[in-house]
Amino acid sequence: MNETIKIIKQRRSTRQFLEKQISEDDLNTIINAGLYAPNGGTDLEKDIYFTIITNKDVLNELNFLAKETARQSPFEWLKELGNNENFNCLYNAPAFIIISVKEQSESAVYDCSALTQNMLLAAESIGLGSCWLYFPLQAFGNDKNEKSAKKLKIPQGFKPITSMVIGYKENNEINVRERKTKNIYYIK
Numbered sequence: 017m018n019e020t021i022k023i024i025k026q027r028r029s030t031r032q033f034l035e036k037q038i039s040e041d042d043l044n045t046i047i048n049a050g051l052y053a054p055n056g057g058t059d060l061e062k063d064i065y066f067t068i069i070t071n072k073d074v075l076n077e078l079n080f081l082a083k084e085t086a087r088q089s090p091f092e093w094l095k096e097l098g099n100n101e102n103f104n105c106l107y108n109a110p111a112f113i114i115i116s117v118k119e120q121s122e123s124a125v126y127d128c129s130a131l132t133q134n135m136l137l138a139a140e141s142i143g144l145g146s147c148w149l150y151f152p153l154q155a156f157g158n159d160k161n162e163k164s165a166k167k168l169k170i171p172q173g174f175k176p177i178t179s180m181v182i183g184y185k186e187n188n189e190i191n192v193r194e195r196k197t198k199n200i201y202y203i204k
């Protein structure tokens with residue numbers, strides 16, 4: 017199988033990580049892969065801001081803040097996770113990356129998504145596990161937005177859009193269920 021297709025199929029969300037930290041070289045490789053994503057108008061070199069957090073105290077605080085917001089959610093499943101003492105929304109990963117974009121960018125969500133997927137695939141290709149995460153971004157919800165963003169030195173005018181955890185997988189077994197669809201229609 018072609019190497020790219022192999023990595024795409026092999027990448028699955030990792031939620032159990034070894035404590036071992038990943039190198040800055042690997043982090044830079046992953047971030048750089050993001051910059052080669054397609055974009056609908058966002059200048060990926062200027063309008064995107066990457067925050068890389070490896071400090072355990074900061075990671076724990078973000079987990080705490082996100083769960084606190086989840087407990088106030090109208091959605092029962094979010095509330096339950098917020099109340100679950102055993103749930104760490106960052107899965108105790110050694111590194112967490114927040115991708116923020118300049119607020120005026122119109123295609124921000126699409127562009128961050130394409131960039132994030134590039135990064136997840138890059139991580140897989142160098143033997144690392146990763147998981148795209150919505151949950152921790154709740155730390156930036158409501159009135160906490162400015163406070164958390166300021167603390168993490170996310171520049172003014174930039175808004176967190178996507179995030180991911182990265183680290184060495186606890187289990188390197190490749191166990192991928194085949195995915196298929198019948199919803200394909202050719203018009204020839």
Ligand SMILES: Cc1cc2nc3c(=O)[nH]c(=O)nc-3n(C[C@H](O)[C@H](O)[C@H](O)COP(=O)(O)O)c2cc1C
Binds near residue numbers: 148
């Ligand atoms: C927009 C988005 C938000 C996600 N948020 C979370 C999250 O907060 N927590 C989590 O554990 N996984 C999250 N995921 C990962 C999905 O659960 C996962 O990609 C999906 O179940 C498919 O599994 P796979 O990645 O192994 O193919 C998110 C994925 C996407 C694309």
